Amino acid sequence: MSFVSIPFIYNGDSIPMDAVPVVGDAAFHQTIAELVESGGHLSAMLAAPKDDNFLILAVISAPKQEQIGLIATEVAKEYTSLTPECPAAQGFEREIFEQWGLKPQGHPWLKPVRFQPSRRTGKALPIGDADFFSMAGEDMHEVAVGPVHAGVIEPGHFRFQCHGETVYHLEISLGYQHRGVERSLVGGPDKRTIHYMETLAGDSTIGHMTAYCSAVESLCGLHPSPTAQNIRAIAAELERLANHIGDLGALAGDVGFLPTLNYCGRIRGDALNLTAMICGNRFGRGLLIPGGVLFQMDAKLRRQMRDRINILEADLDSAIPLMFDTPSVQARFEGTGALSADIACRIGLTGVAARACGLDHDVRSHFPYGAYRFDNIPISIYETGDCLARAYVRWLEVKQSIEFIRRQLDLPDSGAGSHPKINSLAPNRLAVTLSEGWRGQICHVAATDAQGKFAFYKVVDPSFHNWFGLAYALRGQQISDFPLCNKSFNLSYCGYDL
Amino acid sequence: MLRVLKARYEQKHRTMKYPSGPLPALPDRFAGRPEIKGPCPEDCRACIGACPVNAISINNKCIAMDMGRCLFCRVCVTACPHGMIMFARNHQLSATRRQELIVSTGSPVKTEILSETARDIFGRSLKLRQVSAGGCNACEADSNVLGTPAWDMGRFGIQFVASPRHADGLLITGPVTANMRLALEKTYAAVPEPRVVIACGACAISGGPYIDHAETINGASSVVPVDLFIPGCPPHPLTILDGLLRFLGHEIPD
Numbered sequence: 038m039s040f041v042s043i044p045f046i047y048n049g050d051s052i053p054m055d056a057v058p059v060v061g062d063a064a065f066h067q068t069i070a071e072l073v074e075s076g077g078h079l080s081a082m083l084a085a086p087k088d089d090n091f092l093i094l095a096v097i098s099a100p101k102q103e104q105i106g107l108i109a110t111e112v113a114k115e116y117t118s119l120t121p122e123c124p125a126a127q128g129f130e131r132e133i134f135e136q137w138g139l140k141p142q143g144h145p146w147l148k149p150v151r152f153q154p155s156r157r158t159g160k161a162l163p164i165g166d167a168d169f170f171s172m173a174g175e176d177m178h179e180v181a182v183g184p185v186h187a188g189v190i191e192p193g194h195f196r197f198q199c200h201g202e203t204v205y206h207l208e209i210s211l212g213y214q215h216r217g218v219e220r221s222l223v224g225g226p227d228k229r230t231i232h233y234m235e236t237l238a239g240d241s242t243i244g245h246m247t248a249y250c251s252a253v254e255s256l257c258g259l260h261p262s263p264t265a266q267n268i269r270a271i272a273a274e275l276e277r278l279a280n281h282i283g284d285l286g287a288l289a290g291d292v293g294f295l296p297t298l299n300y301c302g303r304i305r306g307d308a309l310n311l312t313a314m315i316c317g318n319r320f321g322r323g324l325l326i327p328g329g330v331l332f333q334m335d336a337k338l339r340r341q342m343r344d345r346i347n348i349l350e351a352d353l354d355s356a357i358p359l360m361f362d363t364p365s366v367q368a369r370f371e372g373t374g375a376l377s378a379d380i381a382c383r384i385g386l387t388g389v390a391a392r393a394c395g396l397d398h399d400v401r402s403h404f405p406y407g408a409y410r411f412d413n414i415p416i417s418i419y420e421t422g423d424c425l426a427r428a429y430v431r432w433l434e435v436k437q438s439i440e441f442i443r444r445q446l447d448l449p450d451s452g453a454g455s456h457p458k459i460n461s462l463a464p465n466r467l468a469v470t471l472s473e474g475w476r477g478q479i480c481h482v483a484a485t486d487a488q489g490k491f492a493f494y495k496v497v498d499p500s501f502h503n504w505f506g507l508a509y510a511l512r513g514q515q516i517s518d519f520p521l522c523n524k525s526f527n528l529s530y531c532g533y534d535l
Numbered sequence: 536m537l538r539v540l541k542a543r544y545e546q547k548h549r550t551m552k553y554p555s556g557p558l559p560a561l562p563d564r565f566a567g568r569p570e571i572k573g574p575c576p577e578d579c580r581a582c583i584g585a586c587p588v589n590a591i592s593i594n595n596k597c598i599a600m601d602m603g604r605c606l607f608c609r610v611c612v613t614a615c616p617h618g619m620i621m622f623a624r625n626h627q628l629s630a631t632r633r634q635e636l637i638v639s640t641g642s643p644v645k646t647e648i649l650s651e652t653a654r655d656i657f658g659r660s661l662k663l664r665q666v667s668a669g670g671c672n673a674c675e676a677d678s679n680v681l682g683t684p685a686w687d688m689g690r691f692g693i694q695f696v697a698s699p700r701h702a703d704g705l706l707i708t709g710p711v712t713a714n715m716r717l718a719l720e721k722t723y724a725a726v727p728e729p730r731v732v733i734a735c736g737a738c739a740i741s742g743g744p745y746i747d748h749a750e751t752i753n754g755a756s757s758v759v760p761v762d763l764f765i766p767g768c769p770p771h772p773l774t775i776l777d778g779l780l781r782f783l784g785h786e787i788p789d
Contacts, residue, residue, distance in 0.1 A: 531670070
């Protein structure tokens with residue numbers, strides 16, 4: 038047990054800002070290390086100005102307690118780095134250094150996270166102007182890719198250190214998508230806030246909007262109706278469905294198995310069209326709003342959607358097992374880009390990638406919110422940690438999502454899916470919300486100032502945890518397996534770059 | 536092998552007949568081209584106050600909506616007490632001149648976007664390099680989907696290619712972040728002339744939700760000359776396809 042007693046809150050709860058204990062450097066360090074050691078996940082870590090100094094706040098989601106722990110420390114210029122003991126903190130500490138110049142003593146390498154302007158001075162390093170890992174010797178060579186890639190895909194820079202075909206190290210350098218979202222959220226919410234949330238990672242519109250709405254609802258004491266929760270959950274699972282189907286198709290494409298690639302390309306569109314049936318937009322834009330949803334689902338719409346889900350399921354049953362049963366596909370998936378459960382746990386992997394290593398991490402089960410409080414989705418796990426596992430977990434989740442959507446569609450629309458008017462946010466409070474986006478855990482941390490405006494708003498997309506996992510998975514692989522490994526993670530650039 | 540053939544049979548031929556056949560179905564709640572029904576009766580400016588991206592302006596009671604900024608969120612529809620703003624189901628939104636994206640009372644229901652140069656040079660083959668410059672992956676996804684069997688834009692000789700050296704033009708998404716500016720300039724320079732530039736989505740046209748952020752530069756035309764604007768957040772694949780086809784002079788039924 039830790040020697041500091043820290044508050045634990047349920048997912049979507051808020052507490053007064055001053056209820057978060059501000060402890061000394063050693064106690065901060067030790068408490069987090071112990072929580073992570075006992076299975077906790079470092080969901081967020083951020084710095085915020087406090088008087089002349091800074092508050093560093095850590096958010097640890099503890100599946101055993103099914104609650105979220107909060108602890109803070111006050112820092113003037115530097116603090117003891119958590120990274121040597123808790124590698125999951127490496128990205129957060131680099132981010133805090135880049136934003137506020139606070140130095141974690143003992144961090145192995147404070148390289149830039151996204152080349153964003155300093156929140157203190159407004160100055161940014163020129164993008165890509167940084168030291169990169171390098172190797173030297175006979176037959177060593179370096180392959181640099183990006184920021185503009187060969188496909189229709191977001192920009193990022195990758196450097197491979199290779200000996201022959203074998204990759205010894207992959208370094209991923211991002212920041213090309215940085216749009217200044219978190220900075221712009223301060224002082225909100227305002228009329229642009231939901232549009233930032235919807236476009237943080239445009240393929241996870243529902244995932245991020247769920248977390249945002251829940252944070253605002255918690256800060257102003259609103260409770261969305263069961264119907265609104267029902268529609269949100271249907272939309273969230275449709276989002277998962279569409280993206281998993283697209284990924285399964287793209288994985289088939291990356292090993293040259295064209296039937297599944299082509300079928301899934303089309304079926305993915307059918308899934309996006311189901312979301313458009315609810316709100317007119319294939320990505321769920323304009324569907325969620327703090328307090329509820331902006332569109333209803335009457336009995337007729339539910340019936341139509343059920344029919345189309347049945348067709349979609351039949352199409353998938355013809356397209357997907359075909360791929361998994363094909364020996365040439367299995368041969369390429371098996372053992373490629375494998376991560377052990379131990380590494381996954383230590384680097385703080387989340388979502389599909391973590392479950393593919395055998396970790397039973399799923400916000401929907403451990404920190405249930407909305408409709409998931411009443412209808413639990415079993416966690417889909419596979420244990421080999423390789424591309425096969427990441428593909429197969431997606432297929433298991435597709436099937437679970439279809440069943441879940443069917444159950445939710447059977448619930449009647451009580452007509453109370455509309456949204457009440459937003460009151461002003463409670464001042465000086467802190468809200469933490471988690472949602473399970475299709476990539477993994479989404480964490481939003483919102484704090485209000487004395488006027489009830491956002492003093493800070495931290496967004497952690499699952500990609501923030503998982504890019505490091507991709508880099509690690511490439512070690513010892515053939516460079517030609519990079520596209521396959523990359524697609525098996527399919528991480529967001531804009532969700533990371535913000 | 537037999538299973539592959541069986542699946543092929545089950546999945547059927549799915550490429551849509553459009554444009555020689557009917558329009559693919561749009562969702563019932565689809566928000567297409569904005570329509571302004573008449574002048575603002577009392578100059579209340581509720582729509583202007585509600586719009587997150589300042590897409591609406593009122594001059595002498597005449598309401599004008601800039602589709603290049605609009606996120607199609609429809610908050611203005613709810614805000615207007617007189618019901619003067621609505622979004623029709625019309626998916627044809629593209630324009631070749633920026634000012635033609637501004638819609639007011641009596642605006643034509645579609646804009647002529649044929650580029651004779653583009654038609655004569657690229658009418659039968661247009662290879663595009665896609666550059667995401669701060670895009671959220673929605674515009675990218677709905678551009679990419681045009682390559683799948685259902686849409687199959689390869690039918691029209693349009694294709695996304697892997698290198699700007701192989702391309703006839705760029706399709707740009709995203710508000711163009713400061714961090715992508717140089718990469719976009721270099722990619723543009725790498726495309727051999729003659730070349731076209733297409734700005735796809737509210738971000739690429741005007742900056743979208745990121746208008747006037749210090750970290751972005753308000754869209755593609757701040758860096759490169761844009762030949763075709765395709766509005767939306769994101770544009771529906773049909774809107775993108777319609778824009779590309781009419782730009783190249785293909786026959787499209789109304």
